[in-house]
Amino acid sequence: MLNTEIVIVGGGPAGLSAALKASQLGAEVTLVDRNDYLGGQLIKQTHRFFGSKQQRASERGIDIARQLASEVKNCEKIKIMTEATALGYYEDGVLLVQQHNKIIPLKPQRLIIATGGAEKSLLFPNNDLPGVYGAGAVQTLVNVYGVKPGNKVLMVGAGNIGVIVSYQLLQAGIEVVGIIEAAPRIGAYWVHAAKVVRAGVPIYTRYTIKRAIGEKEVTGATIVQLDDNWQPIPGTEKDVATDVICLAVGLTPLTELLWQAGCKMVYVPQLGGHVPLRNENLETSVPGIYVAGDVAGIEEASAAMMEGALAGLNAAASLDYSSENLASDRQNIMDQLTGLRSGPVGEKIRQGLTQVIF
Amino acid sequence: MLAQNGIPTPEDIAEVLPPAERLAKGPVAIAECFQNIPCDPCYHSCKQGAIKEFTDINQRPQIDFDKCNGCGSCMSRCPGLAIFVVDATFSEQEALVKIPYEFLPIPQVGETVTAINRAGQAVGEARVVKVQNSKVQDRTAVVWLAVAKDLMMEVRHFKTKEVR
Ligand SMILES: Cc1cc2nc3c(=O)[nH]c(=O)nc-3n(C[C@H](O)[C@H](O)[C@H](O)COP(=O)(O)OP(=O)(O)OC[C@H]3O[C@@H](n4cnc5c(N)ncnc54)[C@H](O)[C@@H]3O)c2cc1C
Ligand code: SF4
Ligand code: SF4
Numbered sequence: 065m066l067n068t069e070i071v072i073v074g075g076g077p078a079g080l081s082a083a084l085k086a087s088q089l090g091a092e093v094t095l096v097d098r099n100d101y102l103g104g105q106l107i108k109q110t111h112r113f114f115g116s117k118q119q120r121a122s123e124r125g126i127d128i129a130r131q132l133a134s135e136v137k138n139c140e141k142i143k144i145m146t147e148a149t150a151l152g153y154y155e156d157g158v159l160l161v162q163q164h165n166k167i168i169p170l171k172p173q174r175l176i177i178a179t180g181g182a183e184k185s186l187l188f189p190n191n192d193l194p195g196v197y198g199a200g201a202v203q204t205l206v207n208v209y210g211v212k213p214g215n216k217v218l219m220v221g222a223g224n225i226g227v228i229v230s231y232q233l234l235q236a237g238i239e240v241v242g243i244i245e246a247a248p249r250i251g252a253y254w255v256h257a258a259k260v261v262r263a264g265v266p267i268y269t270r271y272t273i274k275r276a277i278g279e280k281e282v283t284g285a286t287i288v289q290l291d292d293n294w295q296p297i298p299g300t301e302k303d304v305a306t307d308v309i310c311l312a313v314g315l316t317p318l319t320e321l322l323w324q325a326g327c328k329m330v331y332v333p334q335l336g337g338h339v340p341l342r343n344e345n346l347e348t349s350v351p352g353i354y355v356a357g358d359v360a361g362i363e364e365a366s367a368a369m370m371e372g373a374l375a376g377l378n379a380a381a382s383l384d385y386s387s388e389n390l391a392s393d394r395q396n397i398m399d400q401l402t403g404l405r406s407g408p409v410g411e412k413i414r415q416g417l418t419q420v421i422f
Numbered sequence: 423m424l425a426q427n428g429i430p431t432p433e434d435i436a437e438v439l440p441p442a443e444r445l446a447k448g449p450v451a452i453a454e455c456f457q458n459i460p461c462d463p464c465y466h467s468c469k470q471g472a473i474k475e476f477t478d479i480n481q482r483p484q485i486d487f488d489k490c491n492g493c494g495s496c497m498s499r500c501p502g503l504a505i506f507v508v509d510a511t512f513s514e515q516e517a518l519v520k521i522p523y524e525f526l527p528i529p530q531v532g533e534t535v536t537a538i539n540r541a542g543q544a545v546g547e548a549r550v551v552k553v554q555n556s557k558v559q560d561r562t563a564v565v566w567l568a569v570a571k572d573l574m575m576e577v578r579h580f581k582t583k584e585v586r
Binding site for chain 2: 112260
């Protein structure tokens with residue numbers, strides 16, 4: 065049994081920021097991630113990020129990941145466990161971690177869950193044909209492994225992910241035949257949308273996919289227009305020749321560990337699905353368990369980093385670690401989070417958050 | 423409409439264009455950023471103080487065209503690649519359009535490329551006059567295109583002839 069002060073599950077921007085802040089206050093941290101690298105989603109994000117200067121706007125996700133990961137690696141208070149999957153959390157406060165075919169029990173005094181999100185899928189005939197991918201998978205293939213998933217891609221979903229992954233496919237020299245979106249409006253930031261459109265990718269709002277075409281693999285897709293009630297309009301079906309159908313229809317929080325730990329959960333569509341109730345300190349209904357990042361509600365890396373920092377500070381502070389500027393640090397992070405969520409695009413998040421703070 | 427198809431309308435564009443008198447004086451930036459999003463690197467990147475300070479991070483950029491000298495520093499900091507510089511005084515027949523570009527291959531000076539409008543359609547040819555791709559630009563090149571004068575408010579992208 066490994067007794068440690070703080071265990072963080074998830075080495076994405078939220079988990080890394082939590083580890084840094086907690087260790088800066090003096091706490092001993094064990095950071096667990098199932099991947100063989102640190103950085104979570106960020107290691108695929110080759111594009112520049114939005115946000116404010118303080119939150120590293122205009123930097124590329126890959127560079128932020130590299131920098132956070134190297135800071136964490138250089139910190140002797142942080143023990144890193146990669147290729148390590150947290151399997152379960154038990155009533156006696158033990159977290160079981162599997163690493164290299166060994167089961168390792170950890171007994172932390174505080175636990176920060178920063179497991180991120182999982183991709184949603186979409187139901188349609190033939191969606192199990194090879195050639196139907198989630199956007200995250202396509203992004204991993206192209207940006208991490210340098211593998212082309214195919215030659216012609218139909219993107220489903222015009223949110224930030226669908227649009228940015230389309231842009232990255234173009235950068236990799238892959239044709240994107242179009243982006244379809246069921247909603248009447250493009251969900252992605254319009255500047256992103258404008259840049260893929262001028263690079264030659266049409267965006268069709270009020271369209272959905274009816275079926276994938278193909279016997280052994282995808283050779284096309286039937287798309288159909290939707291009316292005001294999101295119902296297919298008969299006769300508007302169109303067949304599109306494509307060998308990849310890429311689904312970018314949203315993420316949902318990866319909450320298994322929280323359910324298992326008995327945290328009170330609520331269903332909040334604005335945050336992507338079931339999320340844990342938490343207080344202002346990001347502590348869940350189970351004392352000592354904190355959450356940060358996409359697992360607490362699907363947002364952005366900038367928000368994930370700040371929530372991580374906050375959870376890290378609060379978890380360490382609850383173990384009586386402190387510093388002269390703890391209070392102002394904490395306030396500063398909370399103010400930045402509020403600013404980030406303040407505009408019209410943050411409205412959904414704000415609505416969602418009112419339902420989860422207790 | 424931008425929200426439906428990602429293409430700004432002529433009205434959207436008219437709202438952000440510098441006045442004709444200013445265009446007649448030389449290079450100037452145009453921020454084609456039409457939505458209130460939490461983003462402000464353009465403000466921080468302008469050393470001339472030509473982009474008004476954001477009182478709220480969701481504000482849209484406002485360029486003081488008299489302070490802007492068309493240097494283009496803001497162009498490669500904008501994550502939306504939404505800022506362009508145009509120089510209507512480039513020559514008798516031609517104007518210069520500076521375009522942020524993140525595709526390969528990066529064209530060579532002197533090369534002729536296909537000029538593309540905001541809808542992704544080819545609208546003519548353009549000549550590459552200069553390519554800026556320094557370390558501070560961090561992999562967002564700025565390509566200077568000479569285009570026919572009547573195209574300077576149309577051309578916002580280009581395609582190279584060579585296929586990778
Ligand atoms: C295509 C795309 C584009 C994006 N663009 C932007 C953008 O422009 N700007 C922006 O701010 N954000 C962007 N984001 C969002 C951003 O990537 C996420 O919000 C952010 O990564 C969330 O951080 P996180 O730390 O919560 O989760 P993640 O980055 O998902 O990290 C979670 C980590 O937890 C690990 N993990 C999960 N379960 C376990 C377990 N049981 N045991 C061990 N480890 C586990 C995972 O392996 C992963 O490494 C984008 C996302 C995508 C997909
Ligand atoms: S072109 Fe130069 S002076 Fe003009 S707004 Fe951009 S950075 Fe400022
Ligand atoms: S940096 Fe670009 S996207 Fe961001 S506010 Fe400025 S112009 Fe708009």
